[in-house]
Amino acid sequence: MVSPILSSTLTEALVDIFSRRTRLQQVDEGGDFAFEGEIVGYTSTTASVSSNDYALLNRLTIRIKVRFKNAIDDKASWNKTFTAYEDYDSTKLLTEVEGELIPQIVDKLVTDIFQASASNW
Numbered sequence: 001m002v003s004p005i006l007s008s009t010l011t012e013a014l015v016d017i018f019s020r021r022t023r024l025q026q027v028d029e030g031g032d033f034a035f036e037g038e039i040v041g042y043t044s045t046t047a048s049v050s051s052n053d054y055a056l057l058n059r060l061t062i063r064i065k066v067r068f069k070n071a072i073d074d075k076a077s078w079n080k081t082f083t084a085y086e087d088y089d090s091t092k093l094l095t096e097v098e099g100e101l102i103p104q105i106v107d108k109l110v111t112d113i114f115q116a117s118a119s120n121w
Helices: 006-021 094-118
Strands: 033-049 055-070 078-089
Touching: 006 033, 006 094, 033 078, 033 094, 055 094, 078 094
Parallel strands: none
Antiparallel strands: 033 055, 055 078
């Protein structure tokens, strides 16, 4: 299970955060930094249960694996997995809330990726 817009939303958000917070420019090849990754988890699970064993909240969790290559300092390169989630009312279907949950989760993920890659600058 995965959303068709997730990959492009992640890519655009990552490019956006770097263009807003740094002087870096995006290039197709030969850059000082490179990111690669894949979505390795997209799950909806029960997050909270009532005393009657009914789900109150569900949780959409997105997990991505990212490889960061620093061409200037190879020691600063890394491979990490990032996870973020948002809870939603169990009376709603995931398809009803994906459109608002995905941007919130992506924002958390790209912030974590940015901090992990730019923290040594």
